[in-house]
Amino acid sequence: MTTTTDTINSAAVATKANVYFDGKCVSHNLTLADGTKKSVGVILPSTLTFNTGAPEIMEGTGGSCEYQLAGTSEWIASGPGQKFSIPGNSSFQIRVTGEPYSYICHFG
Amino acid sequence: MTTTTDTINSAAVATKANVYFDGKCVSHNLTLADGTKKSVGVILPSTLTFNTGAPEIMEGTGGSCEYQLAGTSEWIASGPGQKFSIPGNSSFQIRVTGEPYSYICHFG
Numbered sequence: 680m681t682t683t684t685d686t687i688n689s690a691a692v693a694t695k696a697n698v699y700f701d702g703k704c705v706s707h708n709l710t711l712a713d714g715t716k717k718s719v720g721v722i723l724p725s726t727l728t729f730n731t732g733a734p735e736i737m738e739g740t741g742g743s744c745e746y747q748l749a750g751t752s753e754w755i756a757s758g759p760g761q762k763f764s765i766p767g768n769s770s771f772q773i774r775v776t777g778e779p780y781s782y783i784c785h786f787g
Numbered sequence: 788m789t790t791t792t793d794t795i796n797s798a799a800v801a802t803k804a805n806v807y808f809d810g811k812c813v814s815h816n817l818t819l820a821d822g823t824k825k826s827v828g829v830i831l832p833s834t835l836t837f838n839t840g841a842p843e844i845m846e847g848t849g850g851s852c853e854y855q856l857a858g859t860s861e862w863i864a865s866g867p868g869q870k871f872s873i874p875g876n877s878s879f880q881i882r883v884t885g886e887p888y889s890y891i892c893h894f895g
Contacts, residue, residue, distance in 0.1 A: 687800045692817060694792055695849035695889040696829035702887065705813040707827055709800060719815055721804035741803035779810065781803040 681760030683740050684783060687717065700727050706784070718784045726774040733786045734767040741781035747772045789868030791848050792891060795825065808835050814892070826892045834882040841894045842875040849889035855880045 693708040704727060706720025743758035749770045757763050765771050801816040812835060814828025830852065851866035857878045865871050873879050
């Protein structure tokens with residue numbers, strides 16, 4: 680059984696949105712009390728490729744997606760409460776159909 | 788001179804995005820330490836009509852828009868650091884061209 684992270688507490692929220700791929704992905708940056716940086720965002724139905732600098736962990740909070748890590752050929756499904764990790768200085772494809780995929784992006 | 792509200796501190800952030808009008812408007816709900824509810828969002832290039840329940844104050848944090856309140860015929864420009872008020876149980880049109888319009892929505 681998976682549980683979703685419905686709320687992130689005590690966050691400083693950057694009020695200007697990040698808009699990627701003509702709005703197919705929108706996010707807001709958060710800084711937690713301990714200085715940890717995260718973002719909350721959503722991906723609309725589309726297939727997109729993202730590059731990473733730092734390693735990232737994507738955690739679904741609504742809707743679902745499929746992802747394919749660089750150098751692999753498998754598309755893996757990920758839904759609410761599920762996480763997947765992307766190495767640093769790499770890339771991944773993400774495919775959303777139907778309901779938008781809401782996520783938390785954890786860095787490092 | 789106007790200054791923009793770049794950050795909202797000590798917020799509890801709802802991690803599932805609100806997606807309106809096929810993603811032309813995306814927002815995340817916030818609850819502040821004192822219980823005040825706000826949202827941060829972005830409107831992509833489009834002309835949209837929103838209905839209000841509670842009165843709302845829109846505060847621009849990036850990009851710009853034009854808005855027209857119900858019962859008026861004037862389109863008024865609003866940019867970063869500028870606010871406009873919408874009465875409760877009413878509606879307004881908002882028109883964005885070019886850069887997405889990031890905003891904070893204050894309720895009540």
